[in-house]
Amino acid sequence: MKKIIKGILMMFGALTVVMGLTLQAESLESTKEEGVPKKVYMAVIIDDFGNQMAGTDAIANLPIPLTGAVIPGMPFAKEDANTLHAAGKEVIIHVPLEPINGKPNWLGPKGITTGMGEEKVKANLEDALEEIPYAVGMNNHMGSRAMQSKMIVSTMMDFANEKGFYFVDSKTYDNKIAAAIAEEKHTTYMMRDIFLDNTPTTEHAIGQLQAALKVAKEKGYAIVIGHVGPQKGPHTSAALKTMIPKLQAENVEFVTVSTLIDNLRAQ
Ligand SMILES: [Zn+2]
CATH class of the missing domain: 1.20.5 (Single alpha-helices involved in coiled-coils or other helix-helix interfaces)
Incomplete structure (x- = not known):
């Protein structure tokens, strides 16, 4: 017992x-x-590569996965694409599209305008792919006018589908045409959330990254766009350098757009 x-x-x-x-x-x-804090994703896209402009090396050397958008037809399009790829970054085509306001030379020789026929638009996209190695997607450079053309947008979405590319709408002009056509054609289509450098100062870009964190906390991710170039490049790269460890401490995982899309699909 x-x-x-x-x-x-x-x-x-x-x-x-x-x-x-x-x-x-x-x-x-x-x-x-x-x-x-809950883990969230941030995809940084840096636009306007192709001219070896200020900030190019600083961006390529940032210690995070990011996506660089290269303008076809620019003197150093191929070189910049190679620099990005060699640094382990993702490369996309930054399709130069006609704006409502702006100089024609901002588009470069491979610009796509509303005066062109479908065949010419297609040919320019094919040329861009040949010129820019490693491309896995595309986004629009300017385009406030051309992004309203159903023919141009449809041609781009067909091209994206054919190549297995995603399309990021930089949202340089607020319209729903691209979103509607992408949905109709089942194109992998994402939208930019925050521009980092509309005001070219480091403080502004830091503030925009903080705003992007807020967006990411709300919806699980944020897509931000910054630029290389004499005005914006140095500030944008400096702001990212300062903010990367701070955002990582907030449990932000920096990803390429491809990885973001894969992760969202897996959810
Ligand atoms: Zn651009």
């Missing part, structure tokens, strides 16, 4: 220990949930 009671007591003892551990584990987990 004594032996049995002792056995029961031992069992109780063991149970208390197990329960104690379980409780402890639970409280550890809840502390972790409260203390560590």
